[in-house]
Every structure is written in C-alpha cells, then in structure tokens.
Amino acid sequence: MTDAKAKLLDDIKIQGEVVRKLKSQKADKSQIDNEVAQLLSLKAKLTEIDGEAGDGAQGGKFTLKTPKGSRDYSPMQMALRNSVLDKIIKVFRRHGAETIDTPVFELKEVLTGKYGEDSKLIYDLKDQGGENLSLRYDLTVPFARYLAMNKISNIKRYHIAKVYRRDNPAMTKGRYREFYQCDFDIAGQYDPMLPEVECLRVVVEILNSLELGKFVVKVNHRALLDAIFEAAGVSSNMFRTICSSVDKLDKSPWEEVKKEMVNEKGLSDEAAEAIGNYVRQSGGTELLDRLAADEGLSKTKTGPGGIESLKLFLHYAELAGVSSYVSVDMSLARGLDYYTGLIYEAVLVGAEVGSVAGGGRYDGLVGMFDPKGKQVPCVGVSIGVERIFSVVEARAAKGSEKVRTTHVQVYVASAQKNLQDERLKLCALLWDAQINVEQSYKKSPKILAQLQHCEEQGVPVIVILGEDELKRGVVKVRDVATRAEEEVDRSALVDHLRQRLAALQNES
Amino acid sequence: MTDAKAKLLDDIKIQGEVVRKLKSQKADKSQIDNEVAQLLSLKAKLTEIDGEAGDGAQGGKFTLKTPKGSRDYSPMQMALRNSVLDKIIKVFRRHGAETIDTPVFELKEVLTGKYGEDSKLIYDLKDQGGENLSLRYDLTVPFARYLAMNKISNIKRYHIAKVYRRDNPAMTKGRYREFYQCDFDIAGQYDPMLPEVECLRVVVEILNSLELGKFVVKVNHRALLDAIFEAAGVSSNMFRTICSSVDKLDKSPWEEVKKEMVNEKGLSDEAAEAIGNYVRQSGGTELLDRLAADEGLSKTKTGPGGIESLKLFLHYAELAGVSSYVSVDMSLARGLDYYTGLIYEAVLVGAEVGSVAGGGRYDGLVGMFDPKGKQVPCVGVSIGVERIFSVVEARAAKGSEKVRTTHVQVYVASAQKNLQDERLKLCALLWDAQINVEQSYKKSPKILAQLQHCEEQGVPVIVILGEDELKRGVVKVRDVATRAEEEVDRSALVDHLRQRLAALQNES
Structure with missing residues (x-):
C-alpha cells in the first residue's frame, strides 16, 4: 500500500468517527450533511487511487458500464x-x-x-x-x-x-x-x-x-438479377460476388461500383457497362413490359420467369390496394445469400436512416436443417x-x-400529516375497482410535493384526503390539467372516477 | 470414406436420377411419391452413417436440438x-x-x-x-x-x-x-x-x-431470524450458514434440518432445539404478541425492532385489505444473502409447485455498485x-x-375456383377497416378445407365469395359456431361485420 493511500484510509476512518458521533448526538442536519460530504469526498479520492485494478475493497472496483x-x-x-x-x-x-x-x-x-x-x-x-x-x-x-x-x-x-x-x-x-x-x-x-x-x-x-412519412417499397427478383448477369456475360460462379457489388448501389455512385467490378473482381468493361444499363432502371409495369421485350434477357434461363413473377406481384399489389408504394428497382440486391425469389426493401423518402424494412423469399434454408433435406418454402x-x-x-x-x-390514473394525496392509514384504505378501495392508483410512500408527504409529482408524471386525477373531509364522509377530487376541484361523496367515489376517466379517455 | 458409405452415395445418386426423370415425364404423382420416399430413406441412412461427427455434407450434420x-x-x-x-x-x-x-x-x-x-x-x-x-x-x-x-x-x-x-x-x-x-x-x-x-x-x-386457487403469503424478517439465532446462542459468524439450514424446512422435516445443524455445522444440541422451538411457529398478530413477550428475544439486539416491523406490516396489510393472505412464518429464511429486512414467499395451498412469488428488502445491494458506496434502499x-x-x-x-x-376475426373464402383476385380485393377492404382477416394462399382452395381451417383455428366468421353472389353484389356471411349463413350487401359488409364482432366480443 502506498503512503498516500495509508494516510487516506486513516483520514476516512477519522472522518467516519466524526459523522457517527454527530449522528448519535442527533446534531443539526446541515452540520451532519457537511461532514458526510467530506467523508464521501475522501472515499472518492480512495476510489481514484484504487483505480480500475482495485484491491477487493467495496465499491468502485471496476468501471460501471454496460458491455460495449x-x-x-x-x-x-x-x-x-x-x-x-x-x-x-x-x-x-x-x-x-x-x-x-x-x-x-x-x-x-x-x-x-x-x-x-x-x-x-x-x-x-x-x-x-x-x-x-x-x-x-x-x-x-x-x-x-x-x-x-x-x-x-x-x-x-x-x-x-x-x-x-x-x-x-x-x-x-x-x-x-x-x-x-x-x-x-x-x-x-x-x-x-x-x-x-x-x-x-x-x-x-x-x-x-x-x-x-412517405416511403417506397423497392422490389426485385433474384431470377431477374441472375438473368441480368447472364445477359451481361458474367459466368455463373461470379453471380454472388457481382450481386454484392450491385448491393452497394444504394450507398455508392455507379462509377465506384463499376470500378470494384472491373478492377477488384476482374469483370470486363463491357460486362460491367451492360449490368450498369440494366440495374440503373426502376419503375412499374411499363418497366417490366420493356424488360420482357429485351432481347438479351429473353434468351436467359431465368429472365422471362422472373419478369412474369414481378408482373404477377404487381397485379396482386394493385388488388391489395398497395401498388402505389411499390417500385421495381433493378439495383436492389440484398446482401444475404439465402434469398431465392422476390426481395424487398422499404425506405423512408427524404430521410437518412437507411432501410426500415427488408426481406424476401428463401426457399432453401429450412432444407439445410432437415435431416432428409426436406424443403419448406x-x-x-x-x-x-x-x-x-x-x-x-x-x-x-x-x-x-x-x-x-406510467399508467397511473388517480393519485391519492393527503392535505395533512398522519393520514397514511386513511390513504392506504382508499387506495385499496380503488385498486379493488381496478383503477390504476398511486400514493406517496412517506407517512406525511407535503401536499405541494404530491401535486407537483402528478403534474410532472402526467397523472390526470388527484383524490385529496383531509381531516375535515374525512369527518364529513367526502373527498376532494382535483383535475390536474385545469386544477379544478370538487367534493365527492366517498360512497359515490368509484363511480365518479370511472366516469371521469372514461371522459378523459374519449378526449385523447 | 467407408465402402458402405460410398455404396450409399451411389444409390442416392441413382435414385435421385429416377425421381428427376419421373418428374420431367410428369409421371403419376403416387409413383413419384413412392420413389421420393425411397430416396429419402436412403438419405436417412446416410445421416445415420455420418452420425454427429458429420463430414460437411448437406443436412443432418448434427443433432437437431436446442441447447441443453x-x-x-x-x-x-x-x-x-x-x-x-x-x-x-x-x-x-x-x-x-x-x-x-x-x-x-x-x-x-x-x-x-x-x-x-x-x-x-x-x-x-x-x-x-x-x-x-x-x-x-x-x-x-x-x-x-x-x-x-x-x-x-x-x-x-x-x-x-x-x-x-x-x-x-x-x-x-x-x-x-x-x-x-x-x-x-x-x-x-x-x-x-x-x-x-x-x-x-x-x-x-x-x-x-x-x-x-388458494394461496398464502408467508412473511418473516431478517432481524427476527438474527434475533432467534442470537437468543439461541449462535455466534454471529454462524448466522448465515444456520439461516440456510432453516431455509430447508419447507422441504425437509425438522429432524433432518436439526441433524445438519448439529452434525455438519457443529451447533450444540441445545442451540438447535432452541432454534427449532422458534422457527416451527407461524401465525398472525397473536404470534407477534407472544414473541414480543418472549424474554430471550426481547434481550437481543434486533428482536424487538423486527417484531415491531412485522406488526406494522400486518397493520398496513389489514388496511390494504390483504391481511387474510398473510402468515408470519418463522421458518421462512430465503436463500439469498442480500436480504436485509422483510422477506416474503407465496405458495399455492395444496399444490406441489413450490413458491409462486418471493422477495424481500435488500438495502445494501446498490451500494456495492456505487463508487461512493451510496445506498439506495x-x-x-x-x-x-x-x-x-x-x-x-x-x-x-x-x-x-x-x-x-391467432386473433383472426374473419376468414375470406371462395366457393369456386379462380376467385383469388376477388378474395384479395375483399381482404384489402377489410384490412383497411382494421379487421383481422385471413385467406388461403392457394389460388383455388377447396371450400371444405377453408371451412375446416376456421373450425380448427377458432375463427368466428367466414365471408364466402361465389360467382353468383359476385354478380348480385352480395356475399355470404357464415357464423362458424352455428354454421348459420346469411347474404349481406357488399356495400354494407364492413358495418355488418363490425356489429357481429362486437356482439361476439360481448358474449365472451
């Protein structure tokens, strides 16, 4: 142990004694608080000395945080x-x-x-x-x-x-x-x-x-993407890696993506250009009609099927009343390998948060787990x-x-001291009526503190108990928003509150 | 690779060819199914051979399970x-x-x-x-x-x-x-x-x-437990371990617990007996009055305070309308070290499921994390x-x-083939009205299959589309429970369904 630390431990011990003594003498609160503050500051210094390594003492042994x-x-x-x-x-x-x-x-x-x-x-x-x-x-x-x-x-x-x-x-x-x-x-x-x-x-x-706000659901089809690559002359073992380049088009300009295809992945300039001409297109039925007439695509294995599928999808989207949200986007590729059909991605228009929904068809994944390879589309x-x-x-x-x-509907407050028993009885009555009720856990809370709590927390209604009202069998009911108060008979209180809460519910 | 496995792989290859050929010839479905079944059985054998070790082949590489x-x-x-x-x-x-x-x-x-x-x-x-x-x-x-x-x-x-x-x-x-x-x-x-x-x-x-069903909330207080140990002459460094013996009283008879205290933990027979006399008691206010009068406990540091706390707790429980559920149980100890005050445990009466709720006061735990040791009770x-x-x-x-x-309220069914487009349009109308609606994802599902699905799933209402009804601008609405059907005008359908669903809700 260093000298500085030994000295500090002594100081803490002495200061601790000072605090204990003042407390046992029931000294003035502000005086005690003052000495306690000094004690805490000494303990804080100890924590600093111990640092992160610590030596097994109480508290401050490690950085207080959640994992990275x-x-x-x-x-x-x-x-x-x-x-x-x-x-x-x-x-x-x-x-x-x-x-x-x-x-x-x-x-x-x-x-x-x-x-x-x-x-x-x-x-x-x-x-x-x-x-x-x-x-x-x-x-x-x-x-x-x-x-x-x-x-x-x-x-x-x-x-x-x-x-x-x-x-x-x-x-x-x-x-x-x-x-x-x-x-x-x-x-x-x-x-x-x-x-x-x-x-x-x-x-x-x-x-x-x-x-x-406004959003667009971009869709594409893996069969169409494969057809584009085939039409552009990409060999099939390159489909995936080229697909992942295309996937970057939502963040990078075409020139950069093309550079990656040609320089890093060894695609020919013509093939890259051919892909670029396709994937920079987006639209609806008219785009699909154009693609259906495209000679390059119509000769591919998967092109015509993919286009037909997208047409059917748009047809159903129309019937389902949601076609106005859809855009066929030929650059949409989705990173994950396991997609086998339609893919989607929803983006907010004019917001910079990226996609807010995404997915697609994956017909092969379940079969990877089935002992017999049985597929579930x-x-x-x-x-x-x-x-x-x-x-x-x-x-x-x-x-x-x-x-x-919170969902507190009613706060049970007291206007004078020592009404804890009465408050608890009233809370129980209201809890029994399934009303969401809270009260202070202090025996004699200040009325202002109670009202302030309700305003801060947005509790809409306060029931206030007072000695005089208790004698007369009534309570005060206060609307927190308007601060209007009225007296209600205790026997009618549950019904009264239910009506108030129902009315508030209808307002909002 | 073993010979048996090589043979099996060959067999699978050949059988795979058989299946593909039949499929390409659009052969009879039962014939194809038969050959597929043989293929699957061969693949299952392969899985058996590969066992858990596996060799990286598709499927069945490992036991399909959730972690232990x-x-x-x-x-x-x-x-x-x-x-x-x-x-x-x-x-x-x-x-x-x-x-x-x-x-x-x-x-x-x-x-x-x-x-x-x-x-x-x-x-x-x-x-x-x-x-x-x-x-x-x-x-x-x-x-x-x-x-x-x-x-x-x-x-x-x-x-x-x-x-x-x-x-x-x-x-x-x-x-x-x-x-x-x-x-x-x-x-x-x-x-x-x-x-x-x-x-x-x-x-x-x-x-x-x-x-x-019926339940009891057992309560005890750490201060009272400590007082019992002190009164019985247990040294304070033994409190915890003796406490964990007492904790076993809900599962083991007193004789066994006593044996553990005396034989394993070295307590004297008299001390164990003294503890036994206390902890086998339970009750309410009358028990607390008896304990308050107990000479041994009244001399302990923590006994009188613990008894007072329990009395106050019972008083509040009475006001809160829940004292009939409470039993002060002096054998209740709760395993965890960090409790410092009242402890609880709720058990169902006559059921063998153990406690269904438990807890207590722990005033020291937060301070273990605060760098300055600040406590939060x-x-x-x-x-x-x-x-x-x-x-x-x-x-x-x-x-x-x-x-x-599921929460499906209405199923949209079709009585004839090829009404998919009409079904989808109707679903969209009902979804727009915030009704929970489902339909078949098959283009031409059988009407019986659709009705059966609703009966199995508990869907209460079916809307049935038919060509004749479509022409007349009506649909059939069927109550699944009674199987009663009526014709409803399409323009009135949403209101009609809302009323039906509201009525069903009120019934249940």
Whole structure:
C-alpha cells in the first residue's frame, strides 16, 4: 500500500468517527450533511487511487458500464419502444400471425455456414463443459431450425427478440451489438406471389400506422438479377460476388461500383457497362413490359420467369390496394445469400436512416436443417425497429408533448400529516375497482410535493384526503390539467372516477 | 470414406436420377411419391452413417436440438404465456410501475461476488478479444447496477426478461437453464413498511387475477431470524450458514434440518432445539404478541425492532385489505444473502409447485455498485412465472376449451375456383377497416378445407365469395359456431361485420 493511500484510509476512518458521533448526538442536519460530504469526498479520492485494478475493497472496483455496444433502456425509451411494438404487433395479428420464441443461444453448428463472412461477428459462449453455444445472430436461422426440428411445413409467425453481433458499433447512428429484430414470415407450399403480397401489405400497414412519412417499397427478383448477369456475360460462379457489388448501389455512385467490378473482381468493361444499363432502371409495369421485350434477357434461363413473377406481384399489389408504394428497382440486391425469389426493401423518402424494412423469399434454408433435406418454402420481412425507434425517439425529444412512462390514473394525496392509514384504505378501495392508483410512500408527504409529482408524471386525477373531509364522509377530487376541484361523496367515489376517466379517455 | 458409405452415395445418386426423370415425364404423382420416399430413406441412412461427427455434407450434420436446458416456445405456449404476462403487467401498471430493460449480458465483474456458491452456475462468454462478459443470472443485480450507474435514487419498476443458469435442469419439473423472471421493485428512501405492503398487494392481486386457487403469503424478517439465532446462542459468524439450514424446512422435516445443524455445522444440541422451538411457529398478530413477550428475544439486539416491523406490516396489510393472505412464518429464511429486512414467499395451498412469488428488502445491494458506496434502499418481489406457466399449461391441456393462437376475426373464402383476385380485393377492404382477416394462399382452395381451417383455428366468421353472389353484389356471411349463413350487401359488409364482432366480443 502506498503512503498516500495509508494516510487516506486513516483520514476516512477519522472522518467516519466524526459523522457517527454527530449522528448519535442527533446534531443539526446541515452540520451532519457537511461532514458526510467530506467523508464521501475522501472515499472518492480512495476510489481514484484504487483505480480500475482495485484491491477487493467495496465499491468502485471496476468501471460501471454496460458491455460495449449494449445499453439499458430507460422507462422513457421502453414506453416509446412498447408503443411502436404494440402498433406493429397489431398489424401482424390483423394478418393472422402467431408468435413463437426460441432460445437466445443455439448450438454453434446451427449458425455455422449461414452468414458467410459475417460469421466472425457471432458471439460464442465459453466452453464450461458441455455443448458449444453461440448467441443468435438473427431470427431467421433459428426459425428455419425450429421448422425443421418440429417438422412444421406451414406457419405464419412473427418473432420480436434481441439478436447479437460483434460488430464495431456506431452507436451514435443507432447501431448496437445487442438489438431488436422484428420478423414476420410465411412458411408453406403456396401459389406464387400470394404470400409475397401479404408481406408487402404488412409492411405498408406498419409504416403507415407509425406515421413515419412517405416511403417506397423497392422490389426485385433474384431470377431477374441472375438473368441480368447472364445477359451481361458474367459466368455463373461470379453471380454472388457481382450481386454484392450491385448491393452497394444504394450507398455508392455507379462509377465506384463499376470500378470494384472491373478492377477488384476482374469483370470486363463491357460486362460491367451492360449490368450498369440494366440495374440503373426502376419503375412499374411499363418497366417490366420493356424488360420482357429485351432481347438479351429473353434468351436467359431465368429472365422471362422472373419478369412474369414481378408482373404477377404487381397485379396482386394493385388488388391489395398497395401498388402505389411499390417500385421495381433493378439495383436492389440484398446482401444475404439465402434469398431465392422476390426481395424487398422499404425506405423512408427524404430521410437518412437507411432501410426500415427488408426481406424476401428463401426457399432453401429450412432444407439445410432437415435431416432428409426436406424443403419448406418461406418468405418474410424484417421490420427495422431499431431505426424506427431512433426516428420516434428523435421526434419525441423534439416534440412538446410529454411521454408518459406510467399508467397511473388517480393519485391519492393527503392535505395533512398522519393520514397514511386513511390513504392506504382508499387506495385499496380503488385498486379493488381496478383503477390504476398511486400514493406517496412517506407517512406525511407535503401536499405541494404530491401535486407537483402528478403534474410532472402526467397523472390526470388527484383524490385529496383531509381531516375535515374525512369527518364529513367526502373527498376532494382535483383535475390536474385545469386544477379544478370538487367534493365527492366517498360512497359515490368509484363511480365518479370511472366516469371521469372514461371522459378523459374519449378526449385523447 | 467407408465402402458402405460410398455404396450409399451411389444409390442416392441413382435414385435421385429416377425421381428427376419421373418428374420431367410428369409421371403419376403416387409413383413419384413412392420413389421420393425411397430416396429419402436412403438419405436417412446416410445421416445415420455420418452420425454427429458429420463430414460437411448437406443436412443432418448434427443433432437437431436446442441447447441443453433450453427450449422453443410454440404458438400455443406463447399464447398462454402472453395471456399470463398480460394479466401480471396489468397489475404492475395498476400500481404505477414503469418498465426498463438491461442487456442480456453484463461485465463479468458486475456479477462477481453477488451469488455466493451459485456463482459457478453463471454462463460466461468466450473471450473473443474485448471485455469479459457473462449472461445475466437474475434481474436484481442488473437493476442495482442500473440504479448505481444512472444515479437513480427512486423508481418503481417492473422487468420481465429471461435469465440464465447452468444448473442441472429438471425439465420435467419445469426447471430450465433459460427461463423468465418477472420482477417488481420499489427503490427509494421511504417510511417503514409502506413499499413492503404495496409489494404484498401486488402479489395478491396477481395471484387472484390468474385464478390459481388458494394461496398464502408467508412473511418473516431478517432481524427476527438474527434475533432467534442470537437468543439461541449462535455466534454471529454462524448466522448465515444456520439461516440456510432453516431455509430447508419447507422441504425437509425438522429432524433432518436439526441433524445438519448439529452434525455438519457443529451447533450444540441445545442451540438447535432452541432454534427449532422458534422457527416451527407461524401465525398472525397473536404470534407477534407472544414473541414480543418472549424474554430471550426481547434481550437481543434486533428482536424487538423486527417484531415491531412485522406488526406494522400486518397493520398496513389489514388496511390494504390483504391481511387474510398473510402468515408470519418463522421458518421462512430465503436463500439469498442480500436480504436485509422483510422477506416474503407465496405458495399455492395444496399444490406441489413450490413458491409462486418471493422477495424481500435488500438495502445494501446498490451500494456495492456505487463508487461512493451510496445506498439506495430497495424492496421487491419476483413472480414465479415459469411455475405459473406450467400450472396454466397443465390446466389448458386438461381443459376442453381450445386456446387460440391467432386473433383472426374473419376468414375470406371462395366457393369456386379462380376467385383469388376477388378474395384479395375483399381482404384489402377489410384490412383497411382494421379487421383481422385471413385467406388461403392457394389460388383455388377447396371450400371444405377453408371451412375446416376456421373450425380448427377458432375463427368466428367466414365471408364466402361465389360467382353468383359476385354478380348480385352480395356475399355470404357464415357464423362458424352455428354454421348459420346469411347474404349481406357488399356495400354494407364492413358495418355488418363490425356489429357481429362486437356482439361476439360481448358474449365472451
């Protein structure tokens, strides 16, 4: 131990004695507070000396923080999050989805070989004797494992849960290592594009219900992308890597993407130009008609089928009343390898938050888990809830309206001291009537503090007990917003409050 | 590769060719199915040969399972769970609680030294370069860390989330390595027993709302337990270990517990007998009066204060209308070291599921995290939701009523082929009206299959499209329960359905 530390420990001991003595003498509070503050400042110095290494003493042994890339959610954040998730779940339920849950960890082998290069971002658990486990990286692979394991050949389910990626988090941009995913998927052998259009409709209803402003749902088809590459003369073993270059077009200009294709991936200049001419197009039915007439594409294996599929999709989107949100975007590629058909991505118009929903068809994933390789065709969308949360949080921070973190309807206050027993009795009466009620946990709280608490917390109604009112069998009922008060008979109180609360509900 | 395997791979290749050929010839479906079945059986044999080691081939590389002690939750289980959690959350909100969330993992040091011997059950993450992390073991320690880190000195919060313990799971008894906890805690410097009685009231309201049958909330006080040990002549360094022996009294008879105290822990026979005479008592106010008159206890440091606290608690419980549920049980000890005051435990009468809620006051935990050792007094209860889930699941399994896993209100069916476009248009109309609607994803589903689906899934209303009705501008609306049908004008359909659904809601 250093001399400085030994001296400090002595000082703390002495100062501690001073405080104890003053307390035992019931000395003046301000005097005690003063000495306590000195004691705490000495202890703080000790913490500094101990630093992060610490020596096993109480407190301050380590940096008080959440793990890198993770965070706590405060009551305010949870209130906003839950209001967003409630709206999303309402839409999922409107479309008949069930919900499931899977463990936060999976056998490591379940995740192996599903995420390509990103596999290095998977969190592994320590080998403590037993199985090798990893934290889930998304909800899609566990869903596919669930279907194969339980031999489920059709289900429409949503799943909202946290997933884990050892990314270098850009937390200021709302990217974390622990974050929510929110998936809706339809598994089963069905007729073309009917499940796809329901996913589209779900995305549109969700984004509209969240009032996020104008948005576009870009769509493309893997068969069309493959056809473009084939028509441009790309060899089929290059399709994936060229596809991932195309995927960058939403962030980089064409010239850069082309450079990557030609210089890094060795594509010929002509092939790159041919791809560029296709993928820079977007539109609706008229685009598809043009593509159907395109000689290069019509000779490819997958082109005509892909175009037909997109046409059918647009037809159904029209019937479902959501075609105005759709744009066929030939540059849309989606990073993940496992997509096999239609792919989507929704973006807010004029906002810089990136995509707020994305997904597509993946018919091969479940078969990777089935011992007999049995396929279960799937299509789904993932709602970008983290991005939506940050938009909603930013809006709440700017807005004037207070976000309530509790659901308290009535506060039971007392105007004089020692009415604790009476307050508790009244609370019990109201709780029995299923009213959301709160009171102070102090025996004799100040009336102003109680009123202030209600204004801060947005509690709409206060019931005030006073000795005089108790004798007369009445209470005062106060409207927090208008500060108007009226006397109500105790026997009529529950009915009175129910009517008030119903009226308030109708107003909002 | 073994010869047997090489042979099998050849067989699979040949059989695969057979299937492909038949398919390309559009052969008879039953013939194809037959050959496919043979192919699958060959592939299954391959899986057997590959065993768990595998060689990187597709599918069947590993046992398809969730990690030991974990499980998926099916739509049915989720529906039951959510109905239980909804009721619990309603009570938490009725008492003005906010909610927070914390990461699934914490810095390892946060958990170190909080769980005594049980620390060996903590899941650690692999060191992948960076911080040492562990999965959370409960929600109380993260809550204390949250309070200290954010310098929060008062909050009433609930937190429902999964926690992780590398226990040897008795899964048949409903014990898992990944399981939900559901905590309600009140932090802050308040007057004695007011937060405690609110926690009691919360437990009582929850257990009543879940209709789990008769229950008792046992209470005790750490100060009274310490006083008993002191009165019995136990030295204070033995209090904890003797306390953990007493804790076993709910499962083991007194004779066994006494044996442990005397033989294993070296207590004198007289001391053990003295403890036994105290801890086998339970009751209400009359018990407390007897204890207050007890000469041995009245001489102890903490006895009189503990008895006074329990008396005040019973007084408040009476005012809050819940004293009939309370029993002072002097054998109640609660395993965790960090309790400092009142402790509770709720048990169902006549059921063998163990405690369904438990908790107590822990005034020292937050100070362990605060750099200056600043204390934040806390009291809380944890609802044993996993045990409650198993009770509710068992009841649902026995019961005759079907648990619905979706919220579909109306199914749009078609009586003839090729009405897909019309069905989709009608669905869109109803979705626009915020009605929960589902249809088949097949272009021409059989009418019987559609009706059967609704009966199985508990969908209450079907709208049936037919060519004749389409011409006349009407649809058939069918009540699934009674099978009664009526014709409704399409222009009046939304209003008609809203009225029907409202009526159904009122019935249930």
